Amino acid sequence: MWRNWAGDESCRPTAIERPGSVAEVVVALERAATAGERLRVAGSGHSFSDVACSDGRLMTLERMGRVLDVDRAGGRVRVEGGITLNALNAALAEHGLAMENLGDVDAQTVAGAIATATHGTGARLRNISAQVESLELVLADGSQLTVAASDADADPYLAARVAVGSLGVVTAVTLRCVPAFTLHGVDAQAPLEETLDRLEEHGAANDHFEFYVFPHTRTALTRTNNRVDGPARPRSRSREWVEDVLVTNHLLHAFCLAGRAAPPLIPRINRVVTRLAGTHEVTDRSDRIFATRRLVRFTEMEYAVPREHTATAVRRVLDLIDERGFRIPFPIEVRLVAQDDAFLSPVQGRPSGYIAVHTFKGMEWRPYFRAVEQIMDELDGRPHWGKRHFQTAATLRPRYPDWDRFQAVRARLDPDGRFVNMHTDRVLGPIAAPVSA
Ligand SMILES: Cc1cc2nc3c(=O)[nH]c(=O)nc-3n(C[C@H](O)[C@H](O)[C@H](O)COP(=O)(O)OP(=O)(O)OC[C@H]3O[C@@H](n4cnc5c(N)ncnc54)[C@H](O)[C@@H]3O)c2cc1C
Structure with missing residues (x-):
């Protein structure tokens, strides 16, 4: 049995393959072909949907997490696909290097994070897949293919950057x-309306700006991270534990449990949590600022909308919650990401705002997420590939200008659908028929 991090998606693959080398990946694919079974690769299982589940074989690269090469002067690192972002960051720090930007946890594998266009925040900064110089793949027939930014035919590279496995x-x-850098992070509170009105300004004035807002409140919990010269000044272990574990996790967990048991209390609980959030400052190594600890299990949907629609999207989601009487104990998170060029990147071709909605584990999420999705549909939203949504290939295709180019590469590289699962059946549709010359 395989389960995702949230524990609410699972599958029972016919076999779990744990190769330790490229040669063993090839042999595992031969076994799948001989058995006539489909195969999915799972990373750390940090996607919220069944995207990594398999109705055939499952492969994990947990034995392929090595750093292969570091070019310090050129600012390049070559790693195996199964390395976690946490291990990658530690290895980079040893060489005086860092990732330009990261999401808010570091448990994902590098290949898994790239596959779904995992992102952090920063109006001028792109997602992790945009930092990919080249990818080394083993295809369904066991052949090996390297795709690189410098390829004359860039389509395979632009398709493989965000390929959903x-x-x-x-x-x-x-x-x-x-080069490694230090960040100064400030968590503060601000009136929501003012924060929304000045969103572009905050994005332009800070390297990384984001905010949370608990439903049923109108206060933004802002987080700004900016590069500073000088050394890291890590917090003491006890302060770190109080702020990151006790308050951010255990207290939130207790409040979520209370809210789940008595939903009418949720608006009041959210106002208390917002007041308790307070103001914090910390100066530390960049990856230690980016990565937070998430001990409370939840599920999530996240949409990228054209940047100019971000504030409207947030206002409409909060109004919707009040109008429909949803009781939501988890905050909405708002981030800014620069545009990129991968065919299936949700920010392809447009600077975007990401709006994420969550619910606590064990609470009904479908009616809330469906209603939010309707707003995102109206604002030309594109869903995060690793999070929950209800779209299909038919509804997604018009949102991606290069959808057909992605499908052409897919048909070339996986003509028999070895890497298909029920999720890709829904969101990517069938493999296109080969185009005759
Ligand atoms: C607590 C939490 C916080 C999160 N924070 C953020 C965030 O800040 N920003 C953000 O954008 N997302 C965030 N996410 C979502 C997460 O980053 C993505 O879902 C990511 O894809 C998970 O990576 P994974 O290694 O767990 O891959 P999985 O979820 O296991 O798999 C994801 C996809 O990658 C494919 N895949 C994995 N490995 C390979 C491989 N070697 N070869 C080919 N395909 C492969 C799988 O087939 C699947 O399609 C968060 C998730 C959680 C649970």
Whole structure:
């Protein structure tokens, strides 16, 4: 049995393959072909949907998490696909390097994070997949393919950057890095309306700006992270534990449990949590600022909308919650991401605002997420590939200008649908028929 991090998606694959080398990946794919079974690669299971589940074989690269090469002067690192972002960050720090931007946890594998266009926040900064210089894949027929930004035919590279696990097994990745840097992080509170009105300004004035807002409140819990010169000044272990574990996790968990048991109390609880959030400052190594600890289990949907619609989307979601009487004990998170060019990147071709909605584990999420999705549909939203949504290939295709180019590469690299599962059946549709010359 395989389960995702949230524990609410599972599958019972016919076999779990744990290769330790490219040669073993090839043999595992041969076994799948001989058995006539489909195969999915799972990373750390940090996607909220069944995207990594398999109705055939499942492969994990937990034995392929090595750093293969570091080019410090050129700012490049080559790693195996199964390395976690946490291990990658530690290895980069040893060489005086860092990732330019990261999401808010670091448990994901590098290949898994790339596959779904995992992102952090920063109006001028792109997602992790945009840092990919080249990807090394093993295809369904066991052949090996390297796709790189410098390829004359860039389509396979632009398709493979955000491929939702559907082109092949990513065995290694070469990433662009930057010299290690220190961030000064400030968590504060601000009136929501003012924060929304000045969103562009906050995005322009800070390297990384984001905010949370608990439903049933009108206060933004802002988080700004900016580069500073000088050394990291890590918090003491006890302060770190109080702030990151006790308050952010255990207290939130207790409040979520109370809210789940008595939903009418949720608006009041959210106002208390917001007041308790307070103001915090910390100066530390960049990856230690980006990555937070998430001990409370939840599920999530996240949409990228054109940047100019971000504030409207937030206002409409909060109004919807009040109008429909939803009782939501988890905050909405708002982030800014620069545009990129991967065919299936939700920010392809447009600077975007990401709006994420969550519910606590064990609470009904479908009616809330469906209603929010309707708003995102009206604002030309594109869903995060690793999070929950109800779209299908038919509803997604018009949102991606290069959808057909992605499907053409998919048909070339996986013509028999070895890397298909029920999720890709829904969100990517069938493999296109090969185009005759
Ligand atoms: C607590 C939490 C916080 C999160 N924070 C953020 C955030 O800040 N920003 C954000 O954008 N997302 C965030 N996410 C979502 C997460 O980053 C993505 O869902 C990511 O894809 C998970 O990576 P994974 O290694 O767990 O891959 P999985 O979830 O296991 O798999 C994801 C996809 O990658 C494919 N895949 C994995 N490995 C390979 C491989 N070697 N070759 C080919 N395909 C492969 C799988 O087939 C699947 O399609 C968060 C999730 C959680 C649970």
